Amino acid sequence: xxxxxxxxLSVTFARRGQRTVRAxxxxxxxxxxxxxxxxxxxxxxxxSVTSLAIMGLLPKQPGLRxxxxxxxxxxxxxxxxxRSRRDIRGRDIAMIFxxxxxxxxxxxxxxxxxxxxxxxxxGMKGDAAxxxxxxxxxxxxxxxPKRRLKEYPHQLSGGMRQRALIAMAVACQPRLLIxxxxxxxxDVTIQAQILELLKDLVRGSGTALVMITHDLGVVxxxxxxxxxxxxGRVVETARRRPLFREPRHPYTVGLLASxxxxxxxxxxxxxxxxxxxxxLLPWPEGCAFAPRCTRRVDACVGEPPDLVLTHDGRSYRCxxxxxxxxxxxxxxxxxxxxxxxxxxAAESADTADGDGPAPVIGAEALDAGTxxxxxxxxxxxxxxx
Amino acid sequence: MFRxxxxxxxxxxxxxxxxxxxxxxxxxxxxxxxxxxxxxxRGTPEMRAAIRRNLGLxxxxxxxxxxxxxxxxxxxxxxxxxxxxxxxxEFLQRFPGTVELTITAMVIAIGIGIPLGYLAARRRGQFLDxxxxxxxxxxxxxxxxFLAYILKAIFSENLGWFPSSxxxxxTLGATxxxxxxxxxxxxxxxxxxxxxxxxxxxxxxxxxxxIPLAIIVRITRASVLEVLNEDFVRTxxxxxxxxNVVRRRHVLRNAMLPVATSIGLLTGGLLSGxxxxxxxxxxxxxxxxxxDSISQRDYPVxxxxxxxxxxxxxxxxxxxxLSYSLIDPRVRVR
Numbered sequence: 001x002x003x004x005x006x007x008x009l010s011v012t013f014a015r016r017g018q019r020t021v022r023a024x025x026x027x028x029x030x031x032x033x034x035x036x037x038x039x040x041x042x043x044x045x046x047x048s049v050t051s052l053a054i055m056g057l058l059p060k061q062p063g064l065r066x067x068x069x070x071x072x073x074x075x076x077x078x079x080x081x082x083r084s085r086r087d088i089r090g091r092d093i094a095m096i097f098x099x100x101x102x103x104x105x106x107x108x109x110x111x112x113x114x115x116x117x118x119x120x121x122x123g124m125k126g127d128a129a130x131x132x133x134x135x136x137x138x139x140x141x142x143x144x145p146k147r148r149l150k151e152y153p154h155q156l157s158g159g160m161r162q163r164a165l166i167a168m169a170v171a172c173q174p175r176l177l178i179x180x181x182x183x184x185x186x187d188v189t190i191q192a193q194i195l196e197l198l199k200d201l202v203r204g205s206g207t208a209l210v211m212i213t214h215d216l217g218v219v220x221x222x223x224x225x226x227x228x229x230x231x232g233r234v235v236e237t238a239r240r241r242p243l244f245r246e247p248r249h250p251y252t253v254g255l256l257a258s259x260x261x262x263x264x265x266x267x268x269x270x271x272x273x274x275x276x277x278x279x280l281l282p283w284p285e286g287c288a289f290a291p292r293c294t295r296r297v298d299a300c301v302g303e304p305p306d307l308v309l310t311h312d313g314r315s316y317r318c319x320x321x322x323x324x325x326x327x328x329x330x331x332x333x334x335x336x337x338x339x340x341x342x343x344x345a346a347e348s349a350d351t352a353d354g355d356g357p358a359p360v361i362g363a364e365a366l367d368a369g370t371x372x373x374x375x376x377x378x379x380x381x382x383x384x385x
Numbered sequence: 386m387f388r389x390x391x392x393x394x395x396x397x398x399x400x401x402x403x404x405x406x407x408x409x410x411x412x413x414x415x416x417x418x419x420x421x422x423x424x425x426x427r428g429t430p431e432m433r434a435a436i437r438r439n440l441g442l443x444x445x446x447x448x449x450x451x452x453x454x455x456x457x458x459x460x461x462x463x464x465x466x467x468x469x470x471x472x473x474x475e476f477l478q479r480f481p482g483t484v485e486l487t488i489t490a491m492v493i494a495i496g497i498g499i500p501l502g503y504l505a506a507r508r509r510g511q512f513l514d515x516x517x518x519x520x521x522x523x524x525x526x527x528x529x530x531f532l533a534y535i536l537k538a539i540f541s542e543n544l545g546w547f548p549s550s551x552x553x554x555x556t557l558g559a560t561x562x563x564x565x566x567x568x569x570x571x572x573x574x575x576x577x578x579x580x581x582x583x584x585x586x587x588x589x590x591x592x593x594x595x596i597p598l599a600i601i602v603r604i605t606r607a608s609v610l611e612v613l614n615e616d617f618v619r620t621x622x623x624x625x626x627x628x629n630v631v632r633r634r635h636v637l638r639n640a641m642l643p644v645a646t647s648i649g650l651l652t653g654g655l656l657s658g659x660x661x662x663x664x665x666x667x668x669x670x671x672x673x674x675x676x677d678s679i680s681q682r683d684y685p686v687x688x689x690x691x692x693x694x695x696x697x698x699x700x701x702x703x704x705x706x707l708s709y710s711l712i713d714p715r716v717r718v719r
Contacts, residue, residue: 057622059614062510090625097623102616107638107713116634117624152714168624 111149502605
């Protein structure tokens with residue numbers, strides 16, 4: 001059974017006199033224990049709102065409605081009362097946020113911000129808590145932790161602050177860690193270190209990690225499974241390697257194609273997805289991505305596309321998906337042998353280098369004749385180191 | 386920290402110097418003078434001149450000012466024209482009452498204002514929020530003397546819960562040490578005297594608290610609303626901390642800076658005397674005495690009292706500035 005099973009989660013904000021905003025519109029995904037799962041998409045596609053809804057952290061306001069289910073280890077997080085939620089947060093499910101400076105309390109020493117979690121969930125106080133806090137800071141790679149405990153957030157560098165936040169998040173060895181764009185506010189070299197740290201922490205402990213990001217490089221380097229979100233719904237789910245190798249949903253294809261390539265010729269233009277997230281069709285009226293889609297057909301508008309499940313466990317929500325390489329583009333099942341072989345190849349490649357960094361997808365994927373210009377995310381720093 | 390305090394105290398010297406010049410000019414520009422106050426309409430020019438000569442007011446203004454400065458350096462503020470007693474004595478006798486009244490009013494204003502402002506922010510848009518914002522508007526609008534009379538009528542004359550005037554029941558014959566009646570009662574272990582003095586403070590304290598309370602509610606509410614939107618509050622919630630810890634450690638502490646500023650300014654303002662409240666409750670503080678001194682043109686009292694009040698005002702705000710660094714490590718003073 002999955003550790004976290006999000007089913008048909010929806011979040012709507014209704015305001016008097018204004019159109020109701022559907023920030024999340026039927027998101028479903030699952031996270032297995034110890035897995036690293038990516039939630040990927042452009043800004044405004046509902047990634048962060050999804051995570052906040054699961055945590056019960058959406059700002060309380062009239063007009064906010066959360067629907068669906070989020071089963072965590074057998075209990076529906078969305079049905080819990082405030083008290084039980086507080087018991088779970090920080091202990092079983094922890095979260096790391098985007099901007100480490102604003103996410104730390106400026107007037108409270110780092111030490112207390114770490115120990116307060118220990119006091120709350122592990123009943124530790126005084127010297128024991130301080131000692132454990134120092135060990136936590138040490139574990140996340142903060143040098144001279146004893147001194148740092150007494151310091152305030154403004155005395156730490158950006159990378160140190162994020163490390164401190166991570167220390168607070170892993171203080172109770174949570175079973176699920178949600179990282180909401182944990183590297184967006186950091187500069188590139190620090191980004192790599194933080195991702196490496198997260199990977200190390202997760203690998204050893206059996207903690208599952210939900211990685212929310214718009215950065216496909218992060219996905220390539222970390223995630224086992226990837227969920228691509230668009231317009232508040234998951235449009236494609238796949239293991240990392242098949243997704244990069246053979247993206248099926250045109251939005252995924254577009255995302256991969258829009259990543260700047262280091263090996264691109266000089267003067268070659270970037271390939272953005274035309275339009276913006278705002279040009280979105282409400283799901284009940286068809287595919288939300290249709291207005292921006294290059295593979296749009298008439299049937300895309302009218303009713304929402306069904307989720308297509310393929311036999312290898314992938315799924316996508318598209319009636320005219322990008323063709324698999326080397327296959328007549330009808331449906332995935334039309335040419336089972338070819339599909340199976342390419343998937344087998346992907347899977348074997350996947351196991352070959354285990355969960356280590358993935359130098360992946362570059363030339364190899366291009367050779368295979370990847371559709372839509374070839375997804376080659378720029379190599380990231382951490383993959384070289 | 387120490388250097389900061391010394392620097393601020395040194396800055397006080399030019400401030401006081403400038404203030405004394407302004408005060409001197411302003412007081413002497415007022416029409417009439419002590420001789421008019423003493424003699425009224427009927428005094429002859431000769432009598433007026435005699436009084437002026439007696440008080441040294443006939444000399445050139447620069448010489449008078451020089452004399453004032455020389456005395457002030459020796460901490461001698463002169464003698465009151467109307468009561469013939471030392472200005473310092475008058476001050477030490479009356480200021481403790483004002484201080485007690487100010488403390489009472491601020492304790493009421495802070496004790497109610499901060500929790501109410503916090504709750505209003507937390508329940509934004511609900512009944513309590515509207516009630517406290519509306520109530521604080523009324524608190525600012527109601528004239529203090531009017532509120533004072535109403536409080537007196539209800540709680541003293543009708544219900545008889547609190548005494549209607551004075552600082553203490555004189556029949557108790559309480560011992561005086563510092564002229565802080567509550568403090569004196571505690572120091573001499575005359576508990577009934579202390580309790581009686583405290584009881585006398587309640588109604589005037591409530592009347593005087595109305596405006597500071599309204600201001601503190603509003604500033605706290607606005608400040609808490611701002612902090613509630615901060616990312617670190619979300620982090621605190623994500624850690625599963627109890628509501629109590631989130632409120633105390635993460636919300637209120639950050640919301641306190643602007644509140645502390647306003648508390649400093651309000652306290653300083655109240656310490657300069659509350660003429661109306663003191664008059665309604667026949668409470669002997671510096672307010673009513675200062676007002677009398679203005680109509681008496683009692684130059685030494687006015688100069689002396691206002692100079693001391695200025696020093697107190699600066700000291701109160703210095704304490705507030707120092708408290709910043711306790712609240713927020715980013716404004717550590719050097």
